[in-house]
Amino acid sequence: MSQSSPEKRSCDFLICRHQKEDTYALYRVDPEAEELLTSVSLSAGVSFDCHWRMAQIGGYLLQWSPLCKPHGIEGYQFNLVAFDPDSSNPLQGPAIESGFWEKTKFWGKYRSTYSSNLDEGQYLDLTPMTSFVLSMIPAKGRGTFELWSFDPQGVLDFKSDPLPASYSPQNGFPLIKSGHTLIPIGNYVLDLLPEPNHYRLWSFDPQLETPLSLPAVQQGRWDKVDKDSELTAIGSHVLEWNAAKGHYRLWGFNPEHADVLTGPVREGKLPSTIGAGSVLTGYQTRVPVQSELATTPGTMDFMRSKIKHVVYYMLESRSFDNVCGWLYEQGDQGCHYLGSQEPFEGASIEDFNYDGDQKVFVSKYKNGQLSAEWNLVALDQDPFHDTTDNLQQMFSEESGYWDRAKPDMGGFILNNANAQVMQTFSPEQLPVLNGLARHFGVSDRWFCSMPGGTDVNRAFSLTGSAFNMLGTWEGGSIYTNWPESSHRQSLWKTLWSHGITDWKIYNSVLWENEVFTYQLYLKGQVPSVDTNPTQFLSSIDQFKQDARHGNLPAFSYLEPAWIAPKGATSYHPGGDLVPGERELNEIYEAIKSGPGWENTLLVITFDKNGGIYDHVVPPYAQKPWPNDLNNGFAYDLMGPRVPTVMVSPWIKQQSVVRAEGEIPFDSTSFAATLLEWFGVPRPMWGLGDRINIAPTFEAVLQADQPREGAPTLTPPYDKSFPPMK
Template sequence: MRSNFQKTSSYDFLISRNQHDDSYCLYRFDPDAEELFSLLPLSADASFDHSYQIAQVGGYLLQWSPLCEQDGKPSYHFNLLTFNPNSPDPLNGKILQSGYWEKKKFWGYRDYYSSNPDEGQNLDLIPMSSFVLNMIPAKGRGTYELWNFDPQPNLPGNADPIPYPYTGQGGFPLIKEGHTLIPIGNYVLDRLPDRKRFRLWSFDPQLHPALSLPAVQEGYWDEIDERHELTAIGDHILDWNPEEGTYRLWRFDPNHADVLIDPIREGKLPAGIGTDTKLTGYQPRIPVQKQQADRPGSTDFMRSKIRHVVYYMVESRSFDNVCGWLYEKGDRDCHYIGSQEPFDGASFENFNFDRDRKVHVSQFKDGKLSDQWNLIALDQDPFHDTTDNLQQMFAEPPGYWGRAKPDMGGFILNNANPQVMETFSPEQLPVLNGLARHFGISDRWFCSIPGGTDVNRAFSVTGSAFNKLGTWEGGNAYKYWPDSPHRQSIWKVLWSQGITDWKIYNSVLWEDYIFTYQLYLKGQIPTVDANPTEFMADIEQFKKDALDGNLPAFSYLEPAWIAPAGATSYHPGGDLVPAETALNEIYEAIKNGPGWDETLLVVTFDKNNGIYDHVSPPYAKKPWPNDLNNGFAYDLMGPRVPTIMVSPWIKEQSVFRAEGDVPFDSTSFAATLLEWFGVPKPLWGLGDRMDIAPTFERVFQASEPRKTAPTLTPPYDKSFPKESNNA
């Protein structure tokens, strides 16, 4: 059974602390090395108060004391520091934040929750990616509260890194006194008091409680008992017996009934690890591997050559509809990456039925431009909710619930409009197709879900649809959306790692708000919410930043959904000339700026919007184990959409596909971005679909950046004649 995570990086570490004095050791931990534990040199006087607890939260090490008194109040002292494994004394590294938490922050108005009045002597904090889970176990029930983690990296001092609860306090009767909670990736391994039985919980920050019911797995270990300690490191569990001085290293797989499977290593513990030892794993950001940095197609090559990633998600077109005629169907003259199958484009032979009449794929106005008509093929917005998409993809039973292969035969049946079979030629969309031809395009990139705007855009930046269907982009549902807890976004993951070099650029406000910020980020990072203008700007500022060489590491671009001069989102019902013009302006700003050789522009579409595509989408990994809404389990991708990569490090006429059985969808962008930033996968906390998403670093096949870049000319039509487009 395949693990959800990448193998543990050789840049993982194990902190070994003596519980009777303040000494500690640090080991490099590498399952692929001859020696699993490699002792690192520390200064002779390296020490740390053994009464403190430590845990990795995001990209930092959180330290906190037992109950003490500060200004006459029961409190816990805390430090948040940057952990540097190359330091001679890493547990006393550079402190980012330091201060005191009053006990009542966690206990509220109660003195205690159990029959033990001393329960507050030690504070139990469980790190969960970009959150901290507080548990107060008792014999009757466990009391929990989920706290938002905000390291405030741009405001060092005495700020509280867990400033307020993300979800309110509540009870969890299945986790009680004597349980040991071990966080690992998107899960919490719950070791019961007899230390042989276990439950595996899915961590879901938008739920109350955040450990989602029912348990994902529940069972009994034959080979692990009360003599064994368990420590999570990456996607492995170190099972160690301090009395015997032995260990086994297990692979963690939440899909397997035993959870811990296939011990990949076993042997003797280092001499310094014994009955007085407490072990803590730590995963820093992964550095670029120099030996791989010059190998085109590797992650390290991308990380060494690309300094700026620009993501432009437009909307509502299928692959066949706007890029299906880029190459002749079956064309083998392209530079294929991932597989050597010929280009899978549109064909006039493909059809749907309109009652008893076959309606074949056609080209709008025979694929021609003219000042006699507008570049608008669809006179209405096709239906595109999940129920609509499922009918479009499954015209015949048994359909989705029978796990049939999508037949792609119900587009006209659902829409009652044969226009969904029309397509555009490269002549009509010369910017979109020009970028695809001169750089790279994937013909195996799917919507993340059969459905609409909000759920697919959610997948691209959070790894799921929040267990929702449909849209909530208007009215009170949209206005008050940030007031409720939701699954975290890629921006929160980056922020928790101390990565603040990013910006969202919007073209217009949507109902008085920046759409992406309102739906997928607001409410997650208190520091950003206090000063959002530092991380938001308009699209004109993006062009200026690109031309001036001031782009952040990660730029997220929004199109104009609705505008007097025309929508730039490619949405059906609108003229496509403004969309092509806007895309060309973005490309020109990057191309003519000083950072062209170091920039990747990703152009993609959120969904197919009910428009025909002939390729059957595959079934997929559920993003969260317990996700289910109206019978839909989020385990099926939607139809193909174009995704284009633009960089001088990409060979002309590249057509790229994922290797293996899992194709690209929008989670592939987020997964590639996080790997590009060097964030270890077990720290993402973005769900299971994201963890197995294929990444696209192989698109960078040029050993040197290309010296020239094409100049493209936007199209024209009746409303936007040649003169207005400088054509």
């Protein structure tokens, strides 16, 4: 860090306790500071029962006792604490929840022991897994486990159990047994075997029957780690410490590295308070806003200080070329390029696909004109857009993906047997979407997360992966019963686990009697929400009222009206685009006319290209989960570009934003930006590897002052929808 850079306050901490004493110490951990471990001042004589155990889960500290029998029933007392490192006694912070777990909660009602260890139940073995907790009863031949959903229900002002429901039933690990030490690090678990310096690395996947999923990501033996040292995870690092030698080494963690640990990043002498018998626990707080950067446009701290409401509106099935490709057809003079200075990557009439032996070039639907003589439809039917179809559209050679070839974007007509996929719309035909893009900001380097359809790409945007699924599951019994089985968590569960409850899903219509997004990506994950879902679900009309009256939550997720022959607002192919434009304009006007306009960021995007042509080649990408593979597809390729428009008075007119670095934006970039805006540290997200490296787009907020005079836009018209009066 240069001397001119503002000081960044670390959010990593190390709690030092002792096996036989109730005293404790607290250290701030900063790999960039002169001293790695800086003692935090506490009140004199602070203490905490040395027999109790503790671990961070979500944004809280879970504490639990050894086996006790206070009322004649065996079990464990617990506290869920709001850990505040700035308090004088942080381990005795305010209890969000407190109570008593009966032993049978974890052991079951049908057997009292699982091993030959007579003290088997003396201590409860709990391992935090981002927003879940794994309970273990290790034996020589079998590691009995159960996965619990974490729900800090006290945030809604009623006391209960932070582990209210089993997420996957009791089962047994075949390779994790007694003598193993489990160290969770983000989406992974480092398994230290009884043999000195031997390890395995597991991927934690809550949707699997065995959540530490086989095969192991890595296994081996370290030569560089002292066999007498202990390991403690702190954020995205691993602290190797040797009390006898008074020495530490701080390692980076990289699951793709040859032996997981990289570095060392730092090494040095341990503080004198860390010695024989010490027990170390890492903790990450929410990332604080740096006041020095809060006034610097383009930084996350600036976004966190200026933006109080984020609105996310995901539409359907349009490529960038199809609806925004002609945005700067007349030239990009006056554009503010962010991330790279390359010219705007719009549509071109020189781009083509073959229809048999004939070239079919990109063209404008009805020459880009509006008229009351025709409808704004273009496509007679929905193009094919499942994963196998998208791969054929992106690769002219059938084996292109499996040969790791570069997509040539040459198979759209061949796959669809329809040249209409080469047609596009002009800014005159879609004046609201393009008007917002021109007056505020747009990204021309934003890809859907994978070749494929609605459900998988919306899953990526909200959960960081496609659940290792292909196709769709939005109808029939699989849709109805979907919440009854275990799935990877959504960004809402991540927020909830950190005490962030100021959000709402606004839907336009029910899909098979359910709110689509809630049904597929949230229901079944947070018992408190499922108990009272109406508190977090509302209508799109209510959103407009909330926006006009200044009652928006911090995060609003908007659903359009889905597929319909007439009146759908999702922009879906096969339907008229005028209703979608009008609805988008109403949403914009509601926000613009409300008292929160200056503090609101509206993000408009599309879930996928929907089988419609785009000329920009999508890149290969990070797999979301190490063991994901379905029908030969490894979820390591982005799909074609989709438009993403950003609206805020803090965005300069004609902004064009691209990601810095080699990784472009995809749908996971929204969730990454949202979670960083809320201050949740990346190792605590629990949403997979793709989102962990996803670029964020706070750089689009470049205005020193909020712009005045937001434009008024006029929606389009056509034969079915005459001009509005």
